[in-house]
Amino acid sequence: YIPEALEAGWNGEDVGPEDAAMAAPSYFNNRKLSIFGGSNEIQKNIISKAILGL
Helix, strand or coil, X not given: CCHHHHCCXXXXXXXXXXXXXXXXXXXXXXXHHHHHHHHHHHHHHHHHHHHHCC
């Protein structure tokens, strides 16, 4: 993924199809959100165990 490839005037070589360049930012953002969601649940479990004394 090369973010500069989306800018006007990019003279570098294309890595893949244009559709892939447009889809990559959404894909990486969704991966980040899924990791964030999981860590949020882990934090809630740790806090609830500390409060309940488990």
